[in-house]
Amino acid sequence: MPVLSEKGNNLPASPIRKLVQFADQAKARGTYVYHLNIGQPDIDAPKESLEVIQNSNLKLLPYGSSEGSLNFRKSLCTYFAKNKIEVDPQDIIVTAGASEAIAFTLSCIADPGDEIIIPEPFYANYNGFSAASNINVIPIISLFEDQFSLPAIESIEAKITSRTKAILICNPSNPTGYLYSEEEIEKLGDLALKYNIFLIVDEVYREFIHDDQTKHYSVLQSRKLTENAIMIDSVSKRYSLCGARVGCLVSKNKALIANALKFAHLRLSPATYALLASEAAINSDSSYLLAVKKEYTTRKKTLISALEKIDGVRVSNPKGAFYCIVELPVVDADLFSKWMLTDFTDNNETVMFAPAAGFYSSPGYGKKQIRIGFILNEQKLLRATEILEKALKTYSN
């Protein structure tokens, strides 16, 4: 048999999807599974975004512009301007979700053996995309006890080597829900400038801030960072359009955008229908996003309060996004999560979580932790929490 690549053999499995087979087996046995493992919103997309597709009158699906249609990029600029982010269409490359934006970004800034610094726990696919490009992730631990705030800037600086190409954060963070402050972004920006590297910020959860007094500060709002800032975005979570696979990378660095366009040319173009639906969503009334944000904030309160009532459970209170990290009174949350799918049901129902160890790159961290996405309605979240409580009792016996 021919030999496969080391890269492919060593590619880490997704912590979000790794237990899928056990969930499938549970469903096959007739068990209802509450999916709190994935970031798949259950809220309706803006109706305009789906109507535009139903009313489309295409006779065939042609390739589009590799960088995304000008109209779509103009719509993005208008949306960004509402968030105090001033960019032009030529600063944007439209991608197949934030996923492709991350892949393009890494390809544009790093060669094999280069390094990217990422505070952990982090979105596991940052690790995957880095591995796929033979780039080394240099993790720096942020702590449950500190609500996962930015580690001391000196400890980040200490990780910078001649191979370091960027610092990457997700703001607000998947999986922790931590919201980086303007001060923290500026501190990271100073480091990027000092060492002539990039600051990449994944802002796909920008809209979901659970406190009306707090504003999101985009890396593209920083006046001094121009050439060093790259922002990742996506319509997936914001408009419940995960299956559209439409995102973008945005930067004022023209050389970077020119190279990203070459990678975009390679894969020809974003998907036609997806772009139509996404454009309609971006142009939909702002009341849509307000209602969605309110719904997630309500769910957050309900979920956190229910979790805090469970004996031995500790919760990190997220300021943004729709995830929280939960510490369980178990030795290995990975085994516990699997057990909940294979061996436990309550009234023929169970819950699927994402074990948090897979969001850490340093071995041994997050073993007692899970990530919960509050992407089900309040009633279901309460029921899922009830099942968790019962499962923990059974498991400890």
Add this chain to the structure above:
Amino acid sequence: MPVLSEKGNNLPASPIRKLVQFADQAKARGTYVYHLNIGQPDIDAPKESLEVIQNSNLKLLPYGSSEGSLNFRKSLCTYFAKNKIEVDPQDIIVTAGASEAIAFTLSCIADPGDEIIIPEPFYANYNGFSAASNINVIPIISLFEDQFSLPAIESIEAKITSRTKAILICNPSNPTGYLYSEEEIEKLGDLALKYNIFLIVDEVYREFIHDDQTKHYSVLQSRKLTENAIMIDSVSKRYSLCGARVGCLVSKNKALIANALKFAHLRLSPATYALLASEAAINSDSSYLLAVKKEYTTRKKTLISALEKIDGVRVSNPKGAFYCIVELPVVDADLFSKWMLTDFTDNNETVMFAPAAGFYSSPGYGKKQIRIGFILNEQKLLRATEILEKALKTYSN
């Protein structure tokens, strides 16, 4: 300014899209441009494929399965079976076009510095995707004079080193239209087995064979190749669904598919609407493909016969796909193609070609050649040929 990757800086520009800016400028001056440069079909997609979208009643767009829905993969199996290709759903990973299938395949089989042997001229993006993964393309010349048939097998064998991971061909070929015979595929298969490497065949143009007596022979029809064969496919050209971005990689090699699934997990899932449209297309009546095939064959005859009448022009007669390589009586077809966009019009119309040098990896080859796609109707093809003839006369003066 921060340093960009060498990989990105060195990524070759697409020969198909490199003259786009000059075409855009011509259009801005009011000139009509016949696009024979791109493989963008003008034929209507199966009407079922677009109706299913108009009738869709989705409330949001969820992530799908990373490997593509089981129903979609089953539909693919039924389609393949009609073409004497026996595969199971678990042999298939659905991708964002053939592009992503190529990217996944290369990632699964090669590490940086490894080599892939490809007869040239070849689809330029094979080069691009290899460069994006730091894989070295080892070209082996096939000749206009031989209608671009497979180079002597000994000369291919002579290129195999300890770093060689695969031989890659496109059958029938973009850009030459050459159709590899069963004997040629089997010879390549023998080499793959002898050296324990992969034979990758891009079969996206499988249906477009311009001679009813000749059958396409898929690499997956080879009985002996099982673990060594990888087939690339796409709905783009077959059903005029280029903008869907739906393709697949197919292999009986279970370890390969398992690793490809890890890369698929990374980018989460194919696009929802695109998959719906593609499934309906694959399940559409076979009369659709028969009619499309007949149309391309008619166009081919018309185009070749018109080109052959032009003084000094030589045409390679394609057996399949919808491209041909044309040798022009000019020193540099790249400069000529650019000149046609910047300096020539006939009755305020001009034509855009893809200069063929970009389909060769060895320097100096194909300088007098262009690739023409017969993706416009007969009347337009005749008019475009007339414009070419006039342009050549003006250019030579």
